Amino acid sequence: MSTMVLLREVPVPSPVHRLWAGTKMVAVFLLNLVVMLLPSWPVLGMVVAFLIVIGLVARLPLGTLPRLPWPFWALMFGAGLLNIPAGGAAVLHYVLTIMFGLIMVVTSFLIAWTTPMGEIAPALAKLGAPLRLLRVPVDEWAVVVALTLRGLPLLLDEMRILRAARRLRPKDGLVQRATDNPLVDILTAAMAVSTRRAGELGEAITARGGTGQLTAYPSSPGRRDAIALIIVAAICLAAVVVTFVR
Amino acid sequence: MAGVTVGLVVVGTVVPIAAALNLVAAVPLGLLAHRYRVRTLFTATVAAALVTFVVAGLVPAFATLSMATIGGIVGIVKRRGGGLPAVFGLSVLAGLAWSATSVGVLLVFSRTRELLFVTIRNTSEGVQRIIDKQPRLHGLSHTIGSITDLVLHWWWLYVLGGVLVGMIATAMFSWFALGSVLDRLTWLPGRDQLDAPPDDRPVAPLPVTLTRASFRYPGARTDALSEIDITISVGEFVAVVGHNGSGKSTLTRLLAGRPPTGGAVDRPGSAGLGLLGGTALVLQRPESQTLGVQVADDVVWGLPPELAERVDVESLLGEVGLDGMGTTETATLSGGQQQRLAVAAALARRPALLIADEATSMIDPDGRRDLVALLTRLPRRHPMAVVLVTHHEADAAAADRVIHLSGGRQVDRLPAWPRPARNRRRSRMGEPLLELRGVRHTYNRGTPWAATALHGVDLTVRRGEALLIVGGNGSGKSTLAWIMAGLIAPSEGRCELRDFGGARPVAKRIGAVALAFQHSRLQLQRQTVAAEIEDWGGQGTGSAAVGKALDAVGLDRAVASRSIEELSGGQAKRVVLAAIVASRPQVVVLDEPLAGLDPQGRAEVVELLARLRDSGLTLIVISHDVEDMSAVCDRTVHLRSGSIPETATQPAPAPAPTLARLDLQRPDATGGHQ
Numbered sequence: 001m002s003t004m005v006l007l008r009e010v011p012v013p014s015p016v017h018r019l020w021a022g023t024k025m026v027a028v029f030l031l032n033l034v035v036m037l038l039p040s041w042p043v044l045g046m047v048v049a050f051l052i053v054i055g056l057v058a059r060l061p062l063g064t065l066p067r068l069p070w071p072f073w074a075l076m077f078g079a080g081l082l083n084i085p086a087g088g089a090a091v092l093h094y095v096l097t098i099m100f101g102l103i104m105v106v107t108s109f110l111i112a113w114t115t116p117m118g119e120i121a122p123a124l125a126k127l128g129a130p131l132r133l134l135r136v137p138v139d140e141w142a143v144v145v146a147l148t149l150r151g152l153p154l155l156l157d158e159m160r161i162l163r164a165a166r167r168l169r170p171k172d173g174l175v176q177r178a179t180d181n182p183l184v185d186i187l188t189a190a191m192a193v194s195t196r197r198a199g200e201l202g203e204a205i206t207a208r209g210g211t212g213q214l215t216a217y218p219s220s221p222g223r224r225d226a227i228a229l230i231i232v233a234a235i236c237l238a239a240v241v242v243t244f245v246r
Numbered sequence: 247m248a249g250v251t252v253g254l255v256v257v258g259t260v261v262p263i264a265a266a267l268n269l270v271a272a273v274p275l276g277l278l279a280h281r282y283r284v285r286t287l288f289t290a291t292v293a294a295a296l297v298t299f300v301v302a303g304l305v306p307a308f309a310t311l312s313m314a315t316i317g318g319i320v321g322i323v324k325r326r327g328g329g330l331p332a333v334f335g336l337s338v339l340a341g342l343a344w345s346a347t348s349v350g351v352l353l354v355f356s357r358t359r360e361l362l363f364v365t366i367r368n369t370s371e372g373v374q375r376i377i378d379k380q381p382r383l384h385g386l387s388h389t390i391g392s393i394t395d396l397v398l399h400w401w402w403l404y405v406l407g408g409v410l411v412g413m414i415a416t417a418m419f420s421w422f423a424l425g426s427v428l429d430r431l432t433w434l435p436g437r438d439q440l441d442a443p444p445d446d447r448p449v450a451p452l453p454v455t456l457t458r459a460s461f462r463y464p465g466a467r468t469d470a471l472s473e474i475d476i477t478i479s480v481g482e483f484v485a486v487v488g489h490n491g492s493g494k495s496t497l498t499r500l501l502a503g504r505p506p507t508g509g510a511v512d513r514p515g516s517a518g519l520g521l522l523g524g525t526a527l528v529l530q531r532p533e534s535q536t537l538g539v540q541v542a543d544d545v546v547w548g549l550p551p552e553l554a555e556r557v558d559v560e561s562l563l564g565e566v567g568l569d570g571m572g573t574t575e576t577a578t579l580s581g582g583q584q585q586r587l588a589v590a591a592a593l594a595r596r597p598a599l600l601i602a603d604e605a606t607s608m609i610d611p612d613g614r615r616d617l618v619a620l621l622t623r624l625p626r627r628h629p630m631a632v633v634l635v636t637h638h639e640a641d642a643a644a645a646d647r648v649i650h651l652s653g654g655r656q657v658d659r660l661p662a663w664p665r666p667a668r669n670r671r672r673s674r675m676g677e678p679l680l681e682l683r684g685v686r687h688t689y690n691r692g693t694p695w696a697a698t699a700l701h702g703v704d705l706t707v708r709r710g711e712a713l714l715i716v717g718g719n720g721s722g723k724s725t726l727a728w729i730m731a732g733l734i735a736p737s738e739g740r741c742e743l744r745d746f747g748g749a750r751p752v753a754k755r756i757g758a759v760a761l762a763f764q765h766s767r768l769q770l771q772r773q774t775v776a777a778e779i780e781d782w783g784g785q786g787t788g789s790a791a792v793g794k795a796l797d798a799v800g801l802d803r804a805v806a807s808r809s810i811e812e813l814s815g816g817q818a819k820r821v822v823l824a825a826i827v828a829s830r831p832q833v834v835v836l837d838e839p840l841a842g843l844d845p846q847g848r849a850e851v852v853e854l855l856a857r858l859r860d861s862g863l864t865l866i867v868i869s870h871d872v873e874d875m876s877a878v879c880d881r882t883v884h885l886r887s888g889s890i891p892e893t894a895t896q897p898a899p900a901p902a903p904t905l906a907r908l909d910l911q912r913p914d915a916t917g918g919h920q
Binding site: 008010011012025028029032033036037038039040060061063064079082083084085086090093094096097100104105107108111112116117118120124137140141144145146147148149150152153154158161162164165166167168169170183184185186187188189191192193194195196197200201203204205206207208209210211212213214215216217 | 273274277289290292293294296297299300301302303304305355357358361362364365368369371372373375376422423426427430431439440441502518519520521524526527529531533534535536537538539540542543545546547548549550551553554559572573575576577591595692693694695696728731733756757760761763765767768769770771772773781782783784810811829
């Protein structure tokens, strides 16, 4: 059975791990934007090179990469084969599209791999600070994001148990399977469990006298973050230059 | 405040996962919109989108937003009592808005659009060329080509229509799904039982005196607590002992600041729940009261920032025996450690009164001992009082004073429940049935998160045998249970079930070995008890079989029509057992069947297991309750850090040195709800 590891930091010390969480989120946002605006060979190549460098600097082992089930690769390969009769250029173009998709996914995974989840919400609150002037409830959002990130692993666990409990039941005939709706059953059970869980969390929050501080070691951007952002901005700029100045 | 947060969390946690199944993603938000205000929905939506961005990136975050629109529409229409036409109309509007947005986004990101379109065109051309090799299919290839051209030429129209149809379909599905979800949830308590009316006196919870205090919940017909007289002053360690339903949790709530409905609770100031110098609570379930992601975060979670700065996290962690674990993730702690962490978080508020409400009931004996010892020390080291609420008489041994509760009243002592007597077996054991040879298991193999849970387990279970596997937190017991039920195929070794057809791996025959999880509620997925048992029994299980199964576990047949959510924890456990009886398995694996039960409930479950064993069922009990369970079991083996020394055919290898952090990872995250 393959279990996806979601939202777990890779526990190694590295300069990337020491960056402020907000920096990484801004960087990922910028990179995503650039890739979506200018998906061409030079730009994607640059971003891939950058991601590889980041991976090396962050000392992420190769095993970190999620292993997708083989049907996914088979499907991808199959669709690639279909492009062969259309010519070499078509195949190259297909590879570019696939790369585009993979880059979009891997960039966002980088945040989770190099950041303790506890730092995300305070960083978001800090990034959203200007919105406070517009009376946007930034702090409330941060609290909910923090609780969501905390609750996610618990929920995943419970989902696994729900699914396992389902698998342990006898398989019925086709007729019966058609008449009842397992999706709704599971959904209802999941909602009931999370409602209970949320009730307990609510009591725990009340017991602590409401919400407030989210982290014990508040971090804020420093010189390192400025350098990182300058590098990312430089790459974005380079992407624009490469595309428009020929 | 807490009520709102409750709702927020429900959705916040559910959506990022559900977003993968776009069809159902709208339902959780619909529930939220149905129950709470629009602002709650809005906050939850923002949070869900942000979390989705962190998990999966920009595009899924947008999908989350659009699903939230649908969820909001469905939930609000349902609350206002509107019907399907209203949902349809509004979802058409929302669909139009979102499809226009999608077209807009594709216009802005024109190069990405071109990239995708060229790929589609190329693939279509490739398919055409392949088809063209068969001259007879020439017409088909021409059709494919023209369809592709048509779609790509009028792409905005197709995107518009596609998104619109998708949104409407989602809305329709959510409407019906939300209906059935709401039906089931009517029984769930929605209120925060700790929420007390504001009290603006200065915080001073001690000394507190209850004079003939009674409490009746809104809508209840009898008092949960009546005529209680107690006084608690600084420096005391008081234990409150009572069984399930004796009113001890209600007493906790009175002490924490809820006003009584009869009699009086006098204290010099307000209770100040969670405030500096006020009242602090440690609750029952370890994992749901841990709010921080890292240990140190949890200690200061919820404090006002200026106060949080002054908290000496390290020394607090040292006091509860978690020194140097400040940066450990809370999810990797054992139940006992999480409870001690909760004590540290309580101490960060320098409370005058600390109440531990059944804080010991879900953790293993070692954890319990440590926690009680810690609580006993506190009144001597700080100017405070500690109240320990429990159903274990043994926990109360160190207390200065013990208050017994029964049926909502104070009593001198509790009726003693006889320990389950050693029950001799009547039927003979048969041939070997389940065999484990050299079973090893490593989670997330080959990734940086690899964690080995089992180091070579050898075990043979005979037909009709009752086997007790004793293991503490982190011994790999839940992993072993999952492997024996066939839910996980072990990374090495084999786990086989023998029957007429020879020995076959259990993983190929899921269902032959039944598994009762520690957390029974997750196993109950149908609307009513009867439907649940019928579902387990498979085809042809009628009401007679349901009745029989309920008889077998000593439940009243009238329970059959009750809703699953109405059941108490003990009842849920029995319903799972009844369902297992109905499914006629060969072997039953039970994971911590006694967790969270009071002495009466324990005695009943033990007796029930003895009956099941005598009926010829093979039982494998995994538990840390050696004393109670060994009464029914023929054999006891110990599971220690992933191996069973008693039955090992080869000496267990020394565990490979790994990073300290990885060692702490709880390998049985699968079913361990200690």
